[in-house]
Amino acid sequence: MDVIPPARAAFDVLAAGVDTVLARNPRLAVDWCRAALGLLSAVPDGSRQQADLLLSMARAHARIGELTQCRAAFAQWSALVGPDEELKQAADILAILSLADGRFTHARVILRGAVGHPAAVNTGSLRLDLAATAFWDTRWSWSDAALAVIKEDQRLQRAHALVLLAVEALDREEVDQALRLVKDSADLVDLRTDEDLAERPVIMSDLGWAETYLGQNQRARQRFMRGLLVCEASGQYLPVAPLQAGLAELALRQGALAVAADRAERAVSAARSLGHNDHWAMALVVRSDVALGAGRHDQALADATCAMEVVDLDSPQWRRAHLAYATVVLANGDSAGCVRAVLDVAGDELGEFPVWERRRAAKLLGRAERAAGRVQHAVRWEGIRARYEALLNLPDKSAAGPVQVSRREFEIARLVSEGRTNRQIARLLEVSHKTVETHLARIFAKSGVSSRAELAGLTVANRVVARPRA
Incomplete structure (x- = not known):
């Protein structure tokens, strides 16, 4: 009976398990890939799996948001298999790296080529990735094709x-x-x-x-x-900047400038730490809007200008940055500069912008033209603005029903509303302090609050309720 050497046995276990854990625990996948690669010299035929491990490691780094490490692992893999394999096996990684640089056209060329390649892997997922490139740039449409497969x-x-x-x-x-x-x-x-x-x-x-x-x-x-809770629990940080930017945008709409500023700062920090220029531009745009709302015109101008510089016109964030820049320019009294900044990227009919940004663009143009005394032009833009406001001013019905949580989560929410600390709650419920923190994080995510005071208010108002027993 053959005895498998310990190094070979460990290598086989690690190599076989990488893809199993990659989707939900990419940090563990990186560790397993690194450990397996470290055993290559002790495994006579392990070099055959070296390329697979490097490709899995690149994917895991991408999920974590470690783009520099992703590029390094991908380069090692490509050197082993040759460039002809890139489109067949790694179009998803190439697209992620291109999008991070704001090169949307390049990403679409890669994904379209892979989708049409007879030997490409996971073409259904690639079709979805291709469709997702149009989320911020609605001049493209591939979602039907993705849904069909x-x-x-x-x-x-x-x-x-x-x-x-x-x-x-x-x-x-x-x-x-x-x-x-x-x-x-x-x-x-x-x-x-x-x-x-x-x-x-x-x-x-x-x-x-x-x-x-x-x-x-x-x-x-x-x-x-x-989304932030999921990213934190799974160690995946690529979506964090858009998630924080979304929270900043919502806080700004509510006039909660301090909260908006904090969320915008977190978005900028997350994007910069990952080296994701496209997300950095998005976060800078939101931070510019927040700064302008707080009367900090110099910071608003600096952020909008930086956002325009970190990505080029291939990125939809470049157009959003011009809108932010135009807003600051108008606030500083430069009506002509505002009009130029909008029309240079939007087109005469604003068709280069998604519909939800045309309202803001038309509003800016109407105000700028009226300030410049060009009443006829102002009236035209004000009419366009009114049409989009009628279209998009939808009542927020999303808070119609109470938030349902588990019975244990409701018990914790009730104790929070009574002013109890996490340690006090842990003692009362005879659980660990960490367990209370985990439950509380889930309650925050389900209810959309970010402070104990907000949660207490919802609980007292019966807006947080225990889920009925099955």
Whole structure:
């Protein structure tokens, strides 16, 4: 009977388990890949699996948000297999790295080439990745093709495709259809556990932003908060900047400038730490808007200008940055500069902007033209603004029902409303302090609050209730 050497046995276990843990625990996948690669010299035929391990490591680093390490592992893999294999096996990684640099056209070329390649791996997932590139840039439409190849049991992928379809419908001004699609997506997402959502945490960002566009602010806030919880628990930080930026946007809408400033700062910090320029530009745009709302014109101008510089015109964030810049310019009294900044990127009919940004653009142009005494032009833009406001001023019905939590979570929420500390609650319930913190984080995510005071207010007002027994 043959005896398998310990090094070979360990190598086989690690190599076989990497893909199993990659989706939900990418940090563990990186550790296993590194350990397996360290055993290569002791495994006679292990070099055959070296390329697979390097590719898995690159994917894991990408999920974590470690883009520099992702590039390094990917380069090692490519050197082993050759560039001809990149499109067949690693189009998803190439696209992630291109999008991080704001090179959307390059990412789309890669993904379209992979989708059409007869030997490409996971073409259904690649179609969804391709469709997702149009979330901020609605001049493209691939969501129908993605949805058509997604299997019925792939609920997260289906939810993501539905929210992408919703954004396309909204851009066509089909608001009722967009609302239905967002609800269908949310229904699928709400049935998933946090561990399930760790397989595709970006869905929480995209769904939250779609709900924001549709005026469903409370639901959007809950989505962003839960998304952050999922990212923290699974060690995946790529979607963190858009999630924090979404919370900053919602706080700004409510006039909560201190909260908005804090969230915007977190978004900027997250994007910069990952080296994700496109997310950095997005976060800078939100921070510019917050600074302007607080009367800090110099910071607002600096942030908007920086956002325009860190990505080029290939990125939809470049156009959003011009809107932020135009807003600051107008606030500083430069009407002509505002008009130029908007029309240079939006086109005469504002068609280069998604529908939800045309309202802001038309508002800026109307104010700028009226300030310049060009009344006829101002009236035209004011009419366009009124049309988009009528289209998009939707009542926020997302807070219609109470938030349902587990009975243990409700017990903790009630004790928080009584002013108890986490340690006091832990003693009363005879659980660990860490258990209370975990439950509290889940309650925050479900209810969309970020402080004990907010949670106490919801609980006292019967807006947080225990889920009925089955």
